[in-house]
Amino acid sequence: MEIRVLGCYGAQFPGYNTPGFLLNGNLLVDAGTVTSVLTQEEQINIDQILVTHAHLDHVKDIAFLADNLQLQKTYPVSIVATQGIIDIMRANLFNNVLWPDFSTIPNAKDPVIRFQPIKPGRPYSLNDVKITAIEVNHTVETVAYVIEYEGGSVIFVGDTGPTEEIWMVANKLKDLHAIFIETSFPNDMKDVAEATGHFTPETLNNELEKLKIQAPDIYLYHLKPQHYDVIVKEVGLLEKRNIQILREGEIIQI
Numbered sequence: 025m026e027i028r029v030l031g032c033y034g035a036q037f038p039g040y041n042t043p044g045f046l047l048n049g050n051l052l053v054d055a056g057t058v059t060s061v062l063t064q065e066e067q068i069n070i071d072q073i074l075v076t077h078a079h080l081d082h083v084k085d086i087a088f089l090a091d092n093l094q095l096q097k098t099y100p101v102s103i104v105a106t107q108g109i110i111d112i113m114r115a116n117l118f119n120n121v122l123w124p125d126f127s128t129i130p131n132a133k134d135p136v137i138r139f140q141p142i143k144p145g146r147p148y149s150l151n152d153v154k155i156t157a158i159e160v161n162h163t164v165e166t167v168a169y170v171i172e173y174e175g176g177s178v179i180f181v182g183d184t185g186p187t188e189e190i191w192m193v194a195n196k197l198k199d200l201h202a203i204f205i206e207t208s209f210p211n212d213m214k215d216v217a218e219a220t221g222h223f224t225p226e227t228l229n230n231e232l233e234k235l236k237i238q239a240p241d242i243y244l245y246h247l248k249p250q251h252y253d254v255i256v257k258e259v260g261l262l263e264k265r266n267i268q269i270l271r272e273g274e275i276i277q278i
């Protein structure tokens with residue numbers, strides 16, 4: 025599987041964009057960065073978007089993608105998430121006030137975006153992968169995604185503070201190749217991280233202790249650019265595991 029990093033930071037500055045990952049050219053995990061990076065052709069190829077939660081840094085480019093697809097008459101694109109996450113997006117973003125409701129444009133039968141609710145803990149088949157959402161621990165309803173593909177599996181943990189279920193699931197996977205996980209704040213901002221449902225290098229380390237299987241590759245993202253250097257240094261001091269800091273534009277083959 026090819027994973028292209030469209031954006032991978034916990035804030036936006038020139039050269040630092042919010043999370044978006046393109047899998048095999050047609051499946052997005054989060055849509056914080058899409059239309060500012062992908063060409064028209066690449067945007068048309070997107071079939072589905074898995075949404076970890078409805079915070080703007082993870083969904084904002086669905087708005088611009090929908091607008092582009094409508095003009096190009098190349099749709100629908102499915103927005104896959106739990107019903108709770110979908111409800112937040114419908115009520116607050118695609119509400120015909122902040123942005124048009126593209127799930128009824130040009131008409132409800134043949135719309136630009138189609139919301140596809142899923143239940144946590146239950147596997148669903150999409151194109152050539154199987155996905156399972158697992159609830160994690162953030163300030164709003166948020167899920168991790170386990171994505172099983174031919175040859176292995178990968179987990180996108182989403183924004184979260186300390187959590188349990190995803191590690192129990194991970195420990196049962198036989199061929200887990202990679203985990204994409206956030207680390208937003210440096211260690212001395214532990215209180216802020218705790219209050220906002222995020223990790224520091226220290227709390228990340230505690231989390232990785234819960235992983236009992238042979239260590240898959242760990243890819244870190246959602247770092248706050250303002251604290252980038254300190255976080256990278258603190259992650260470097262963690263002794264164990266194959267931890268890499270993601271970079272924008274990177275393409276990972278797993």
Ligand SMILES: [Zn+2]
Nearest residue numbers: 077079162183
């Ligand atoms: Zn968030």
Ligand SMILES: [Zn+2]
Nearest residue numbers: 079081082183
């Ligand atoms: Zn976020």
